[in-house]
Amino acid sequence: MSLTPATQQGRATKERIVRGAAALIAERGAAATSLDDVLAATGASKSQLYHYFEDKHGLVEAVVDHQCAAVLGLQAHALASVSSWEDLERWAGMMVAIVEDHGARGGCPIGTLAAALSDTDERLRTSLAEAFRAWSDAIRGALMRLQANGLIAGRADIESLTTFTLSAIQGGLLLAKTSRDAGQLRIALDGAILQLRANAAGRP
């Protein structure tokens, strides 16, 4: 259980620690990130860290929540404006561009955390599972909008298509990061979109 800061200053400090820790953990993993590393990177002191977080585990929890919120914020926003095939292509292009900009390193922060922490900590696993569920919700929303616009057939199994799309995203990100080639993500997303289009409503 982490303490909620009472002052503006305290909030800033806690925020700074979480952001710094999130950056370090994203690039080297939670286990390989020491508290001293976080302290050095953020210019905070031991007592500040332990003032706001129970222990290292508490910090990691905060980082997980932070990353989930960040990724979901971006995805929910981007997917919320999808209501045509062109929009969907644009969204896919954005995903690939982001990965390319990072030199195809890191992949999806949530995916990486999920792979590493799901088997280690039950509480974190459920947080991550929840994040994937929320991401699914955003995708489902977009698909239903396409359906409402008559682009996807009414009888299509939206639920399965949603899960399938998310798995293509995650798998594509993992392959891209491992092979350092954003093209793998491109192929995975194109494949997923092709699948969606296969469910296109027939001409009226």
Place this chain on the structure above:
Amino acid sequence: MSLTPATQQGRATKERIVRGAAALIAERGAAATSLDDVLAATGASKSQLYHYFEDKHGLVEAVVDHQCAAVLGLQAHALASVSSWEDLERWAGMMVAIVEDHGARGGCPIGTLAAALSDTDERLRTSLAEAFRAWSDAIRGALMRLQANGLIAGRADIESLTTFTLSAIQGGLLLAKTSRDAGQLRIALDGAILQLRANAAGRP
């Protein structure tokens, strides 16, 4: 660079250490596995470990190679016997069954290692990327067999379908492990197969 044992006894010892370490690392991750844990689990001593491996990093390399070989052996074998849609369905069923048997924990050993180590160590990243490439080869082989049997159209883009299939596998495994629900893998694989069937050769 790890030393190759000169005697039968030495070979057995090294093998025992790698297998034990692989099991521990698969369930808790490389960073969370101490050498003492490995020693305790295998009944080996410090000097044995350092006799056969340079250091911990060397052991992890050996474990990565071992896991890649194990998974690929299984996959290459299972995919080599695929030459009809029924075979492919059977293969998918096997994958889901394996995951279910493990209580949807752990996911793909290669995928988990890739997520954790790709950003940490370049040598390991290339090993993992190589493993994915070999896995792709096995998938491509199966698809080309389907194509040769007239089940997939000659003009289909086998290369993209291969990458797409692998990304569905990995994404499905990650979602399954995070949500502790093998059904997510089932959906991902069904989706991939549906996509392949969409490329079915037209009736002659």
Place this chain on the structure above:
DNA sequence: GCCGGACTGGACTGTCAAGTCCAACCAGCG
């Protein structure tokens, strides 16, 4: 001004894990 609580700096401690070292052990072989 001054009191109390939120916040901060940083020294300190205990634990644990990586890696070293050496004294053995156990073949096979001359």
Place this chain on the structure above:
DNA sequence: CGCTGGTTGGACTTGACAGTCCAGTCCGGC
């Protein structure tokens, strides 16, 4: 038998890291 080289047991050293503690500082309210 005694030597040699591969192998083994386990104590020991060293360093890093999580977590503790206390002496403060800062700031709003009275």
